[in-house]
Amino acid sequence: MALEKITKVEGKAVYVPGDDIDTDRIIPARFMKCITFDGLGEFAFYDVRKNEDGSDKKHPLNDPRHAGATIMLSGSNFGCGSSREHAPQALHKAGFRGIVAESYAEIFFGNSTTLGIPCFTAGRQQIRELAAAIDADPELTVELDVENEVIRCGGKEYPGALRDSARNSLLSGRWDPIAELIEGTEQVDELARRLNYV
Amino acid sequence: MAKSLFDKVWDAHAVRDLSAGQTQLLIGAHLIHEVTSPQAFGMLRELGLKVHMPERTFATVDHIVPTDERAEPFSDQLADAMIKELRRNCEEFGVTYFDIASGRQGIVHVVGPEQGITQPGTTIACGDSHTSTHGAFGAIAFGIGTSQVRDVLATQTLAISKPKLRRINVDGELQPGVYAKDVILYIIRKLGVKGGNGYAYEYGGEVFDRFNMEERMTVCNMSIEGGARVGYVNPDEKTFEYLKGRPYSPKGKEWDAAVERWKALASDPGCAYDDVVNFRAEDILPSVTWGITPGQGVFIDETIPDPDEVGEAERDAVTEALEHMKLKPGAPIKGTPIDVAFLGSCTNARLTDFQEVARYLRGRKVASGVKAIVVPGSMAVGKICEELGIDRVFKDAGFEWRGAGCSMCLAMNPDKLVGDQLCASSSNRNFKGRQGSPVGRTILMSPLMVAAAAVTGEISDAREVFGIESPTLVGA
Ligand code: SF4
Numbered sequence: 307m308a309l310e311k312i313t314k315v316e317g318k319a320v321y322v323p324g325d326d327i328d329t330d331r332i333i334p335a336r337f338m339k340c341i342t343f344d345g346l347g348e349f350a351f352y353d354v355r356k357n358e359d360g361s362d363k364k365h366p367l368n369d370p371r372h373a374g375a376t377i378m379l380s381g382s383n384f385g386c387g388s389s390r391e392h393a394p395q396a397l398h399k400a401g402f403r404g405i406v407a408e409s410y411a412e413i414f415f416g417n418s419t420t421l422g423i424p425c426f427t428a429g430r431q432q433i434r435e436l437a438a439a440i441d442a443d444p445e446l447t448v449e450l451d452v453e454n455e456v457i458r459c460g461g462k463e464y465p466g467a468l469r470d471s472a473r474n475s476l477l478s479g480r481w482d483p484i485a486e487l488i489e490g491t492e493q494v495d496e497l498a499r500r501l502n503y504v
Numbered sequence: 505m506a507k508s509l510f511d512k513v514w515d516a517h518a519v520r521d522l523s524a525g526q527t528q529l530l531i532g533a534h535l536i537h538e539v540t541s542p543q544a545f546g547m548l549r550e551l552g553l554k555v556h557m558p559e560r561t562f563a564t565v566d567h568i569v570p571t572d573e574r575a576e577p578f579s580d581q582l583a584d585a586m587i588k589e590l591r592r593n594c595e596e597f598g599v600t601y602f603d604i605a606s607g608r609q610g611i612v613h614v615v616g617p618e619q620g621i622t623q624p625g626t627t628i629a630c631g632d633s634h635t636s637t638h639g640a641f642g643a644i645a646f647g648i649g650t651s652q653v654r655d656v657l658a659t660q661t662l663a664i665s666k667p668k669l670r671r672i673n674v675d676g677e678l679q680p681g682v683y684a685k686d687v688i689l690y691i692i693r694k695l696g697v698k699g700g701n702g703y704a705y706e707y708g709g710e711v712f713d714r715f716n717m718e719e720r721m722t723v724c725n726m727s728i729e730g731g732a733r734v735g736y737v738n739p740d741e742k743t744f745e746y747l748k749g750r751p752y753s754p755k756g757k758e759w760d761a762a763v764e765r766w767k768a769l770a771s772d773p774g775c776a777y778d779d780v781v782n783f784r785a786e787d788i789l790p791s792v793t794w795g796i797t798p799g800q801g802v803f804i805d806e807t808i809p810d811p812d813e814v815g816e817a818e819r820d821a822v823t824e825a826l827e828h829m830k831l832k833p834g835a836p837i838k839g840t841p842i843d844v845a846f847l848g849s850c851t852n853a854r855l856t857d858f859q860e861v862a863r864y865l866r867g868r869k870v871a872s873g874v875k876a877i878v879v880p881g882s883m884a885v886g887k888i889c890e891e892l893g894i895d896r897v898f899k900d901a902g903f904e905w906r907g908a909g910c911s912m913c914l915a916m917n918p919d920k921l922v923g924d925q926l927c928a929s930s931s932n933r934n935f936k937g938r939q940g941s942p943v944g945r946t947i948l949m950s951p952l953m954v955a956a957a958a959v960t961g962e963i964s965d966a967r968e969v970f971g972i973e974s975p976t977l978v979g980a
Binding site: 324325326328330331334335336338339340341342343353354358382383386387388389390391392394395409410411412413416417420421469470471472474475478480482483484486487488490491493494497498501503 | 936
């Protein structure tokens, strides 16, 4: 299973401010009554985007200036709470290909990486600057350079960090580990025998 | 060299290093449920793969099951489709499935230990972040996403990076009316909701030595609310006592050998930790949350924070939380009126949780206007409560006694808050919308505090409501 090597992602961006944005917020539980991930995109951040009658609330993701954004900017501890992969799946289906936040909850980070979504960390100040830049000109492209761990926007460069294992797996096209895990099957079985597991 | 339990278990299960720098880790038991597994089975089919160790894979249905009308087909068609899908997947791939008909159904983190599947020194994975619960037995248990569920189904392994290890000691003696739930809410408040990112937590000290297995599970369960994916307690006699005679526990000679093996697993004295934190049991009081993260909490006698008085860094978060919770800055939390009381979830819906509440609830009544429900963590918990007459105590008090499931912990079944109802809840998450209504409000607390709120109709100090003697109340 050869996967695409992800060296960079780029596109328009949108800033969803706030710390501790949990996965219930990203995809409310009632939308998980599904047996495929296919329809999740339209429900991303549903309850903060929509009123109870289905009309739009004021929310960055409803702002037409940021329509078509593929990079999401946010605060710290992004994706905390439930382990539901439905959260990064919903963001991916909604078109997002990269995230920049101050920090991530661990399970969300892993789930996203497995989908090939680079989760960059950057400082609060840098994220605010990026947010201000795209607010001033929503057409600006934000580029996440995985190879050099740099975020580019409007002719400026910002340091962005990516955990080594995630960076390596994206760059080598092994961000979905299934193929490599299967390669280890013989060793797995041997270890299981040794541990008296089978 | 002295080694921690974590290192011993990790080293024993490490298959090999992967190219990106992670470890391929063997999983001893894989628990699955209906919400995070169907897509994983779908991926298996797409890739033409089998379940590699079906005999080490166990399924149950918990998130979507109704707790009142439990016969299939469920009135919710989507829920019905999910349960049918799980049954089909288990049949096709040869996975053991504890369904309602088996009498062993329940919340996956209640069922695993109760069936004896959760054992010291093993590794456990489940597509659910509260998998850390199983650490109460000295297992290393990871909450995983659906692609990883696929990985474990297909290979019985995970690609995972080794976390750092933090030892958390709680020494001294808890005061009467202070419970395991208060301990973990306190730890989360002190270390922060992201304090545990990148760490596994080893809990210990006098309080944990004294805790029964169910109390240990309550604490390990909420490790993830403090950011730690893994939390555990070293196994001891209580662990073995609990597991003895369970359906999947070793039997006869194998049992004796297992106990010997398990004893050797506990962290060696003098082993290295990346961090050590010490708390005093006497500092912990009955706690409740006031906000929209589990870290936004206070002791029952404290006041709701005022955004104008907190530091700059916290101001926006406090403002947002209070707006959602519709609580008044600076006011006491005690006396806040409630609409719903929920006793349930994988944090606090086991036998001893309900026994403790029943001790005090006998002869009391739920306040008028309050909807109060009790949802046992598993059918087995429900059954034993019924045998002991505990269900009667709840029913006589005006609680609805339900069938087992996750229920109003995440409201994927018909049990939901309506509008901006405020719920006193023994569950683990108070996120916006968590209990089924986008504007619903949740206050987390121990089961006895939920009962106190149910009886008085407002957030209350269970020690006062139920006349529990507490040194801090004497002469106060
Ligand atoms: S009870 Fe709540 S937290 Fe526990 S598994 Fe069910 S939904 Fe998740």
